[in-house]
Structures are given as C-alpha cells and as structure tokens.
Amino acid sequence: MIKAGGEVDAFCVKCDLTLAHTVHAVVSGKPVKVECNTCHAVHRYRAPAGAAGAAARTTPKKGREPREKRVVTSFDDLLAARKGAPIPYSPRHAFAEGDVVEHPTFGRGFVSGVRSDKVEVTFRSDVKTLVHARS
Numbered sequence: 001m002i003k004a005g006g007e008v009d010a011f012c013v014k015c016d017l018t019l020a021h022t023v024h025a026v027v028s029g030k031p032v033k034v035e036c037n038t039c040h041a042v043h044r045y046r047a048p049a050g051a052a053g054a055a056a057r058t059t060p061k062k063g064r065e066p067r068e069k070r071v072v073t074s075f076d077d078l079l080a081a082r083k084g085a086p087i088p089y090s091p092r093h094a095f096a097e098g099d100v101v102e103h104p105t106f107g108r109g110f111v112s113g114v115r116s117d118k119v120e121v122t123f124r125s126d127v128k129t130l131v132h133a134r135s
C-alpha cells in the first residue's frame, strides 16, 4: 500500500534513472507526486522504466499528432460570397480580384489573383492562370 511519506521506485527524469522516491501525494492508491531521494526534485510519478504499464503512463509526446484538418471553406461558399454577375471569360477583358468568371471549359470560378497580364482564377476543380487584358 502506497501512502504519502512512503517510498516508491519511480523514474527520475533529472537523474534519468529509476530510483527510490518519497511519495508526496497519492490518488486512488497510486503515487502522483514524488520526490527523488537522490536529487530531491519533486515531480510527477513516473513508473519505473520497463515496469508494466510504463508505456501507458507516459504522456504522449506533444506535437506528434497529425495536424488537425483545416476547415476548408467550400468552393460554393467562396463563390457565393462573390458579388456581381458572372463575367464570360475573354482574354480581352480586364478582370479584377473577386470577379466571378464564367469560362466555357472550366465553368464558373472567381478571380483569386491578378497580375499585369495574367489572372488567377479559382475554379471548382482547379486554379487556372489565364490571360486577360489583352488588347
């Protein structure tokens, strides 16, 4: 029976060894806070290395989980946010960012970037760089 003030073998992260520790706090019969008898560091109880359940007790390393999937706004939402009637695509038309474009091949999209003679249009399936403002 483990009780506060008693001794328990625990893994000391400072000493990097399994050493005798003095129990400082016990929850449900398990040591939660211990003091290393060697370096006197007070830390959370860690099961002695190699002990049964040691792996389960180790807290999972942070930053190793796969990144949460980003919430991607759907194409339809993005398109719906655009104002104005769709402009039929023509290389002669000078498009502005946010313009809704109706392309004969790619369908409906919106201008997501403008360079001097090129326009980047986001369509449902792809982002296309198209010429524009051709005189």
Ligand SMILES: [Zn+2]
Binding pocket: 012, 013, 014, 015, 016, 019, 036, 037, 038, 039, 040, 041
């Ligand atoms: Zn120690």
